[in-house]
Amino acid sequence: MTLEPFGARLRSAMDERGPLCVGIDPHASLLQEWGLNDDIAGLERFSRTVVEAMADRVAVLKPQSAFFERFGSRGIAVLEKSVEEARAAGALVVMDAKRGDIGSTMAAYAEAFLRKDSPLFSDALTVSPYLGYGSLSPAVAMARESGAGLFVLALTSNPEGGEVQHAVRTDGRTVGATVLAHLAAENAGEEPLGSFGAVVGATLGDLSTYDLNINGPLLAPGIGAQGATAADLPRVFGSAVRNVVPNVSRGVLRHGPDVAALRSAAERFAEEVRAAVAAA
Numbered sequence: 001m002t003l004e005p006f007g008a009r010l011r012s013a014m015d016e017r018g019p020l021c022v023g024i025d026p027h028a029s030l031l032q033e034w035g036l037n038d039d040i041a042g043l044e045r046f047s048r049t050v051v052e053a054m055a056d057r058v059a060v061l062k063p064q065s066a067f068f069e070r071f072g073s074r075g076i077a078v079l080e081k082s083v084e085e086a087r088a089a090g091a092l093v094v095m096d097a098k099r100g101d102i103g104s105t106m107a108a109y110a111e112a113f114l115r116k117d118s119p120l121f122s123d124a125l126t127v128s129p130y131l132g133y134g135s136l137s138p139a140v141a142m143a144r145e146s147g148a149g150l151f152v153l154a155l156t157s158n159p160e161g162g163e164v165q166h167a168v169r170t171d172g173r174t175v176g177a178t179v180l181a182h183l184a185a186e187n188a189g190e191e192p193l194g195s196f197g198a199v200v201g202a203t204l205g206d207l208s209t210y211d212l213n214i215n216g217p218l219l220a221p222g223i224g225a226q227g228a229t230a231a232d233l234p235r236v237f238g239s240a241v242r243n244v245v246p247n248v249s250r251g252v253l254r255h256g257p258d259v260a261a262l263r264s265a266a267e268r269f270a271e272e273v274r275a276a277v278a279a280a
């Protein structure tokens with residue numbers, strides 16, 4: 001079955017369920033807090049619980065691949081199952097694997113995560129443009145073919161990101177602004193929303209010198225454990241706030257393993273986001 005483009009599917013999901021994205025980040029410390037062992041059974045129980053609690057209600061789930069990769073092939077098998085179950089329950093899955101490489105290798109990453117019949121096929125993938133935006137073109141092409149999307153690291157939530165992303169190029173533009181401009185070109189004319197998103201941290205304060213109107217989604221990590229709140233979103237994103245997909249991982253996950261407690265934590269964040277966006 002051909003999928004509608006990711007941007008259109010994401011817009012519908014945001015309209016129906018609200019824009020919140022919950023991360024599936026099985027940190028060793030969270031497994032311990034949940035009373036689970038830091039082993040494959042613990043990983044499986046953790047992921048299954050988050051999917052059960054969230055996949056029928058939030059727009060997006062974002063598994064962080066590293067936490068699965070650390071268990072080797074059996075961890076990847078759990079990741080595959082989580083993606084499949086989350087998608088079957090109606091959530092869109094953004095695979096957070098932050099891939100980036102020379103174009104010919106990027107093509108293989110695209111096959112791994114974005115080819116429709118791949119075991120790890122996800123609705124979208126996080127990618128790094130810091131080998132040059134053009135190195136991502138095999139992933140852009142594969143995403144277009146499959147109805148998938150990308151989230152390209154533009155202005156990341158971590159304090160170290162600025163030394164690369166705010167750096168000024170010889171043409172006077174910052175590196176981050178150039179990534180955003182590439183994405184705006186990718187999404188030009190797409191309705192209701194393009195499929196090529198940017199990652200822009202909710203932690204970054206005033207970004208009014210950046211044009212965030214890329215006609216694509218803006219994945220905004222940093223709410224909760226990294227110190228940003230939903231109330232920061234209008235200030236950080238300005239007129240682009242309606243395209244923001246705010247991500248919360250530990251801020252929700254630390255309320256587990258109780259499914260009801262996970263759901264009410266996510267609902268509190270979702271309500272704060274709704275209120276902040278409505279007031280913007």
Ligand SMILES: O=C(O)c1cc(=O)[nH]c(=O)n1[C@@H]1O[C@H](COP(=O)(O)O)[C@@H](O)[C@H]1O
Binds near residue numbers: 096201223247
């Ligand atoms: O691409 C991401 O998702 C991402 C980009 C970024 O700039 N900052 C960032 O924190 N993330 C991811 O978002 C999640 C944030 O987790 P919490 O800080 O626990 O909410 C982690 O999975 C990070 O890897």
